[in-house]
Amino acid sequence: MPQINKTLPPSVTRLIDALSQLPGIGPKSASRLAYYLLRAPAEESVGLADALRDLKARTRFCSICQNITESNPCDVCTDPTRDRGVICVVEEPLDVTAVERSRGFTGLYHVLHGVISPMNGVGPDDLKVRELLGRVAAGPGEGTPVREVILATNPTLEGENTAAYIQRKLAGSGARVTRLARGLPVGGDLEYADEVTLSRALEGRQVM
């Protein structure tokens, strides 16, 4: 616990303590934020408090894709223009935002909320893997079969491992299982690419 001067009123120390629990915020930043809010107009802290309260109260997991949403099913899952036969599997909700930004994907998503990591006590059952297998087995409701599952977990050891696990579980499901390509970033320079990325890019080369 950070050592905060005992002369501070409890309402201030309570906020500082709460803020310093957040990732990337130490006791010093926490006090700076607390004093900022103390001096700022009341609307600012009330607005922040409302936002914090709503965060938990109004959001939930989408019953289809497991993304964070306020309406269930979420806007993506209920969008009639999207291709229900393709599911893109990602680790975190922020990854959905990233793929959406590309505007290159028109299918549905599935958010795992993590990766398999026995070191951190996370197994397949702690993630939304079973829900994914259920979706692929059942089709998305209106009888559209899932044609393709795109595994878009990160290219880390754990991400690769999670993708490999899901791929095993989907073998025989009838759906085509694909993995995101790995290679050079657009606008990148060959000279500055590390050896692993470059050798992966070579492996994944395509006919022009």
Place this chain on the structure above:
Amino acid sequence: MIIRHLSLTNVRLYARLELDLPGGLSIIQGDNAQGKTSLLEAIYYLATSHSPHGTLDRQIIRWGAEEEAPYPYAILKSDLQRRDGPHMLEIGIQRAEGNRMRKEIRIDHINKRGIDLVGQLAVVLFLPGDVDLVSGAPALRRDYLDDALSQVDAGYVRALEQYNRALTQRNALLRQAQERRIDPDELEVWNDQMVPAGVEVALRRREAVGQLTRLAAPVHRDLSNNREYLQIVYQPNFDPAAPPSTTYQLELDNTRPPTGMDSADLQTAFRAALAERQRDEMARGMTLVGPHRDDMRFIANGIDLGEYGSRGQQRTAVLALKLAEVSWMRDRIGDEPVLLLDEVLAELDPGRRQSLLMRIANSHQTIVTTTDINRFDQDFVRKAGIFTVNSGIVTKNAQG
């Protein structure tokens, strides 16, 4: 290669050190606990980004620095003269919030990753405790191989990192298997990550030991006055082509994979061995097959020196290995490594000492520490740069 200048801030007992070093031989003299070994450790750290013998990063930072700053730091810097020109290496270590350590590596003033240090500064370090390499635990010999290979082979660093991470995850999963029923696929996917990396590690170790033994044998023959023939034998924990007995053949080409085995065959055999031990592994909650259980043995005239060698024989074997490592690094990176010898001359008899001094006379740069400069012969001392260390202060002695 030559270290032209060494600059240390808050490293071990050095609050601040700016030291110009000559090429050729330098002798650092001083009483015990004045900072002789720390100097060699600091150079080793610049080459490998870790301390020899598993000293923690936080211990590198000068004791007492934390009283002066809330987040104490250490900076190690060196100006190098390599075959390909002058270079600058810098490593900063700082204690961060939550007792974590931050490390920054800069090569020629540009921030780099740890793996980029491979081949930048190559050193061969010989500490008095290294005699235990022959008779001590297998982990010492694995660490030795890892450290040597990590200085010259980036592919090895990557394979080892991947192997160790997959191994840690797999072990955690096996421990869980003692409490819950795990899905066989969960274990299988970790095998898929661990097996190729493990085979890569084993193949590169086999090659390195083969090269080292070929270079060490003639040195050793020399050091033992033609009486002994040294072989360093790689003993992979997992060897599908292991000979049925423990007799060692002479002139065996042990740089290549076992006859009739390529990387794919070894992977298949590794998987089969894992499958065979699976029940055992689950019961004990850890991985029982793989290069994390490798060993290497020192054999002289058919006798395992680890078990039956005298202390003197063990010392000679390690000396031969270290000298072989110098040529080995030269072969691998195309430049001469810097040789760091800590007090080792004190332990050698006059004949071997002379033989060692002759061998290092032509090195680009050798730094030797001693408590007693009179152990060296006059000729030798005349050619060397002499430095005296006293409580973390290094002064160059006037020549002559």
